[in-house]
Amino acid sequence: MLLLAWRNLWRNARRSLLTLASIACGVAAIMFGQSMIKTIQWQLIEKATGIITGHLRVQNKEVKELKFPEKNYGDLPKLEKILAGDPDIEAYEHRILLTGLVSGKNDSNGVLLCGVEPKRDPKVTTMSTYLAQGSWLKGDGKEIVMGDQLADALGAKLGESIVVLAQASDGSMGADNYKIVGLFHAGSQTFDKAIAFVPLAAFQETLAMEGRANDLVIKLRDPERLEEARSRLSAALAGEPLKVLTWREVDEEITGVQAYQNAILKIVLGIVFLIVALGILNTVFMSLFERVREFGILKAMGARPSFVLRLVLVESCMLGGLGGGLGVLTGVGLIAYYRQEGLPLPIGEAMSQFLPFDTILHLRFDWPTHQTAIAAVVVTSLLAALPPALRAAKLKPVDCLRHR
Amino acid sequence: MSGETLIELKQVSKVYRPKVKAAFSDAAPGVIAIEKLDLAFSKGEFSAIAGPSGSGKSTLLNLIGTIDAPTDGTIAFRGKTVTNLDENALADFRLHQLGFVFQAYNLIPVLTAAENVEYPLALQGVSRAERRARAIEALSWVGLDGLADRRPDLLSGGQQQRVAVARAIVHRPAVVLADEPTANLDSKTAASLLDMMLDLNKKHGITFIFSSHDPTVLSRARRVIHLQDGRLQ
Ligand SMILES: Nc1ncnc2c1ncn2[C@@H]1O[C@H](COP(=O)(O)OP(=O)(O)OP(=O)(O)O)[C@@H](O)[C@H]1O
């Protein structure tokens, strides 16, 4: 039977090859699409969590504005103990995130001010890697690192002093002179125009918030263990007036973008599946129609209806399997190529409005979703063949024999 | 060799009703292809069904071959009624007891001559090696030594019909049913096919029932059943 099915496949080689090609293209397109969207998502997450968001955040329980926590917390030494002992945590730092005003000779700008721990920060975020001029924050003195576009806007240069004005959560205002020690260029307006970094200790002093911070940012050893790490930390911090958040909650936009992309992906996949299914349906129907008489002969010979059913299904299985295999090869080839060479991505430019984003995408494999798609195509090819196969099985031998 | 009753038809009728709406089907009389036929065939026969076009030859052979069901009456095989069996039981019955040769396009084009002949054995679950050996033997019986690996499209019409006969006898069925096996052949090829069938009948005791409206073909038969408008003449 396998032999017969195999030979039948090549009886109309052109049609079979067309169907094979359509299945293969479908699978390859699906894999490519999945890989592209997943790579964008991964990059988005990596950039977002890497540059400022971190994987986990610990904030005062009552904070409502997660990006600029309006409540703070103290008792830092006690927290240190818990964090240092957690196996999932690679690095962490306390921060004060506030919106404030920086004023130079020319102008004043509203910015996000980040009080960070100069030693720890490079281990937690990638911000220091975007340094374009000068150096990163060195000690606890009144130093500031800001985006190059911000400095331009203020009319300030490296080595000059500017005024930093911010309001602490208790309402008290603080202002101090800070010396520009470094300028960074992240390639994203949000960052380069509107964010400045100062040492935590200096910022605490300016704000009269000694011993307090409002945002504890954590980098995990394994980003996939997000929920496990969160649960354990939450348990360890039970009883404290604190809450543990994941980047998903802090950066809701990213989660939203992800959901949106996933939805698009699903629609595209649905359409591709439909095309594949119709292609197989067409091939199987056509090849059955040509062979009605043969089924009559097989049935007259004593083939049971179930035999004919299986024969047809095996044929389309071969078609689906072969097409799927070809598709996987093509897909792997495409993705591997663009993993090496990189795929120029127009939306990279658009994305970099919000976040530093690579405009060249190095695709990655996402086997769990690829597998689902491949399995779905093969199952689709079987399901598409089922109606014609059932019909062929049900035909009466005499009716088949009268055909042609 | 002959004597034992193999197939017995009792009061068998076949009416083709036009496939129109059920409401009209009662009113529409339909075509009576076979009418209240009583007929028996014995083991070892070499019999022909004769009659003009439309007389019901094909219908009768299809009924005997259980690939069509009678509207009325019963058909028994070695005393056992087969007209009440289900699809699968009928398929198994045909697989073991019957061989078919049709007028044309008998063979599966994607399979070689030997593979075509092997098919009934494959359906029976016979091992590959035995299948092959028996197919080669059957092909030599029909005079086609050496053509085992040819595809049907590279065989002449007469050779194709011989392969079909080989396939019909390879599993030693009780009876071979052949509906106008020579209709698509020239008279010389037809005569040699008939000779070959008669030879198989004599040497190996294979029962043949075939139809034809060709007098020279009919003259070879030991018994001729004349049909006219679905009735014996
Ligand atoms: N499927 C069918 N539907 C309706 N009528 C049919 C059908 N098959 C056969 N008939 C009719 O039944 C009668 C007998 O047909 P059958 O094919 O058995 O004759 P035949 O003797 O084999 O003729 P031929 O020599 O042309 O092959 C004819 O009148 C034919 O028109």
Ligand SMILES: [Mg+2]
């Ligand atoms: Mg006929």
